[in-house]
Amino acid sequence: MxxxxxxxxxxxxxxxxxxxxxxxxxxxxxxxxxxxxxxxxxxxxxxxxxxxxxxxxxxxxxxxxxxxxxxxxxxxxxxxxxxxxxxxxxxxxxxxxxxxxxxxxxxxxxxxxxxxxxxxxxxxxxxxxxxxxxxxxxxxxxxxxxxxxxxxxxxxxxxxxxxxxxxxxxVRAAWLYQKAGMHLDQDLLIELATERSRHSGTWMQALNDPLINDVALFQGGAFAAFLVTRGALLPADERLLGEQWTLIERSVFEIQRVRAGIGLTVRDLRTGDTHDVRERAASRQLTAGSLVCARIVPAGDTMQIFGGLEPIGLRERDELIKLLDNDPDPVELVAFLTARFAPPKLVNTEGDPLAMCSATLSVTDTLSEALDGAYERAEDGAPEWLDLDGDDHVRARIRLDGQLHIETNSENRLDRILDELRTLDPILTIVDESREPVPDTRAATEALGRMAPAGPALSDADATSVMEQFILDYEQKWLDDSIPALAGLTPRQAANDPTRRDDLIRLLESFPDDGNPTRMSPTRIRAALGL
Structure with a gap:
C-alpha cells in the first residue's frame, strides 16, 4: 500500500x-x-x-x-x-x-x-x-x-x-434527499448525463436534470448505500423515512385530479393505489388524464415527489410498466425516458425508416421482358416499371436505358428489389448505389416528389400536395393497423371496445392538431371513427 x-x-x-x-x-x-x-x-x-x-x-x-x-x-x-x-x-x-x-x-x-x-x-x-x-x-x-x-x-x-x-x-424530507445526493458516484452521474443529453444539449447541462440524480440514488443504489454508511448520523425520524423510501419503486401514474398550486391526485398504474400528492409546481402544468413516470414517497404527513416528473405518452405506457417490472439498469431507464426528446422517425407505409435510396446496375438486353412479368410497366409504354403494393402505393421505381436504375424510399425495399432482380438476371452488377436517411418532412416531401411519375419538377405547392395525399393515405391505413398503445387493437377496434376507447381518445389527444399538412390530423381521425 x-x-x-x-x-x-x-x-x-x-x-x-x-x-x-x-x-x-x-x-x-x-x-x-x-x-x-x-x-x-x-x-x-x-x-x-x-x-x-x-x-x-x-x-x-x-x-x-x-x-x-x-x-x-x-x-x-x-x-x-x-x-x-x-x-x-x-x-x-x-x-x-x-x-x-x-x-x-x-x-x-x-x-x-x-x-x-x-x-x-x-x-x-x-x-x-x-x-x-x-x-x-x-x-x-x-x-x-x-x-x-x-x-x-x-x-x-x-x-x-x-x-x-x-x-x-x-420539510426535512427534501433535506434528507439532498444529503444523500452529495455522496453520488460521479462516474455513474456522467454516464447517465451522457445518455440524457443524447438528443440535445451537453452532458454537463444534463447533470442538472433531476431525473439523473434520482436514478443514480435509487436505481443506482446510492441512497441505500448512504443509509448504510451515513445513517448513524441522521435524526431517527429521517433514517426511518429513508428506509421507507428504499422500499418504494418508481412507477407510472395517471393524473386523476389537479389542484393548481397545491397538489395532485394520482393512480399508480402498476399497483392501482391512489395518492394525494403535495406538488405545487407541476400541479400548475398537468391536466387530468395525463400520464407521468415518477417516484412518489411519504414525507411526514404528506406524499411528495422527488426526482421530477417525466411525461409519458400512451404509446409508451405499457412498455415502460414492463421495463419497471424488470428492475431496469440505470442507463437503460434513462435511455427509455429520454427517447421522447428524439426527433420523430419518418417511416413508409411498410413501417421502414424513410431513406432516399437509388442504385444503378449493368444488365443484359433481355431483362425488359422479365421486368414486364415481375412489375407494372408505366402506362405510356416507356421502359419504366413500378413496384406496387395492394393499395397501388409505389414502393419502387425501375427504369431501363442501357443501365438499370432503381429508386425506393427505404433501404429494406432497395435490398428486396435487388434480390428479386438477381433472380431475373443473376449476372447483373451494381455500378453505383446511394442510401440517404430522410431526417425531416421537407426531405420526405422531396423524396416523394422524386417518386412521382416522370415529368416536370414538382413545385413547392405540388410537393406539399403529394405529402398531403401521402398523409391521407397513411391515416386510412393507420385506422386498421395494430397499435401497441391500444394493446394491439386497431383504432377501429378500440373505438368499439369500452375497455380501450378511453385509451384511444387519450392517444388522439397526444397528436398535434395544428393543421400541418405533413402530420396526421386527429380531427379527421376522430370523424372517421365516429368519436
Whole structure:
C-alpha cells in the first residue's frame, strides 16, 4: 500500500506532506489517488497515529483528520466525528471544519453547520452552504427570548429552542434527499448525463436534470448505500423515512385530479393505489388524464415527489410498466425516458425508416421482358416499371436505358428489389448505389416528389400536395393497423371496445392538431371513427 512507503522518511519531509493535506482539495485528491477500501482502514489509522507526534503542530490536525477517515472507512461514523472534533481542538483548519459542517448537516443541525461552513471559508455558492442555508430554522418573531418556549417544555425560549428549532419532517424530507445526493458516484452521474443529453444539449447541462440524480440514488443504489454508511448520523425520524423510501419503486401514474398550486391526485398504474400528492409546481402544468413516470414517497404527513416528473405518452405506457417490472439498469431507464426528446422517425407505409435510396446496375438486353412479368410497366409504354403494393402505393421505381436504375424510399425495399432482380438476371452488377436517411418532412416531401411519375419538377405547392395525399393515405391505413398503445387493437377496434376507447381518445389527444399538412390530423381521425 502506498502509505507504507512514508514510514521511515525524514520527519521534515513527512511534515511538509501532511501539511499539504490541510487544503481540502489536496487532501481528497490524495485519498482518491490511494484508492482505499475498508480493508485499508486499520493501516491508515496506524499511519495517522504514527506520524501525528512526529510532525509539527501545524500538521497535526491533518494527521488526526486522516485518523477520522480511517474510522469512516471502517464504518464507524461516531468515532470519526469524535476524532474530527479532536482535530478541531488541535487547530481549526478548513479541512476539518468542512467535514464537521457536513456531519452537522447530516445530524440535522443547520445552525451549527452554517457556523462551521463560514469558519471553513465556504462562500454562498458552495453546495453545502446553500443546503444548510435552505434548511436553517426561521426565527419566530412572535416569541420573545424570555417567553415560554413554543414546544411546551415550560422553559424560556432562549434556553430551549431558540436558534435550534427542528423543522417538520415533511420539510426535512427534501433535506434528507439532498444529503444523500452529495455522496453520488460521479462516474455513474456522467454516464447517465451522457445518455440524457443524447438528443440535445451537453452532458454537463444534463447533470442538472433531476431525473439523473434520482436514478443514480435509487436505481443506482446510492441512497441505500448512504443509509448504510451515513445513517448513524441522521435524526431517527429521517433514517426511518429513508428506509421507507428504499422500499418504494418508481412507477407510472395517471393524473386523476389537479389542484393548481397545491397538489395532485394520482393512480399508480402498476399497483392501482391512489395518492394525494403535495406538488405545487407541476400541479400548475398537468391536466387530468395525463400520464407521468415518477417516484412518489411519504414525507411526514404528506406524499411528495422527488426526482421530477417525466411525461409519458400512451404509446409508451405499457412498455415502460414492463421495463419497471424488470428492475431496469440505470442507463437503460434513462435511455427509455429520454427517447421522447428524439426527433420523430419518418417511416413508409411498410413501417421502414424513410431513406432516399437509388442504385444503378449493368444488365443484359433481355431483362425488359422479365421486368414486364415481375412489375407494372408505366402506362405510356416507356421502359419504366413500378413496384406496387395492394393499395397501388409505389414502393419502387425501375427504369431501363442501357443501365438499370432503381429508386425506393427505404433501404429494406432497395435490398428486396435487388434480390428479386438477381433472380431475373443473376449476372447483373451494381455500378453505383446511394442510401440517404430522410431526417425531416421537407426531405420526405422531396423524396416523394422524386417518386412521382416522370415529368416536370414538382413545385413547392405540388410537393406539399403529394405529402398531403401521402398523409391521407397513411391515416386510412393507420385506422386498421395494430397499435401497441391500444394493446394491439386497431383504432377501429378500440373505438368499439369500452375497455380501450378511453385509451384511444387519450392517444388522439397526444397528436398535434395544428393543421400541418405533413402530420396526421386527429380531427379527421376522430370523424372517421365516429368519436
Amino acid at each position: 502506498a502509505i507504507v512507503s512514508l514510514y521511515g522518511r525524514q520527519t521534515e519531509k513527512v511534515d511538509d506532506l501532511v501539511s499539504l493535506l490541510s487544503t481540502p482539495i489536496v487532501a481528497y485528491a490524495v485519498l482518491d489517488e490511494l484508492d482505499l477500501d475498508p480493508d485499508d482502514a486499520d493501516k491508515l489509522r496506524k499511519f495517522a497515529e504514527f506520524i501525528e507526534p512526529a510532525v509539527a503542530p501545524r500538521a497535526r490536525p491533518a494527521a488526526r483528520w486522516l485518523a477520522a477517515k480511517a474510522h469512516e472507512l471502517s464504518g464507524d461514523l461516531i468515532a470519526a466525528e469524535k476524532t474530527l472534533l479532536e482535530a478541531e481542538k488541535l487547530g481549526p483548519t478548513s479541512l476539518v471544519l468542512l467535514d464537521l459542517a457536513e456531519y452537522a448537516s447530516e445530524r440535522g443541525d443547520a445552525v451549527r453547520g452554517l457556523a462551521l461552513a463560514q469558519r471553513a471559508g465556504l462562500t454562498a455558492g458552495h453546495p453545502l452552504f446553500r443546503l444548510l442555508k435552505q434548511f436553517q430554522p426561521q426565527p419566530r418573531p412572535e416569541l420573545g427570548r424570555n417567553k415560554p418556549c413554543w414546544c411546551g417544555s415550560g422553559r424560556k425560549c432562549k434556553v430551549c429552542h431558540l436558534n435550534s428549532e427542528q423543522l417538520p419532517l415533511d
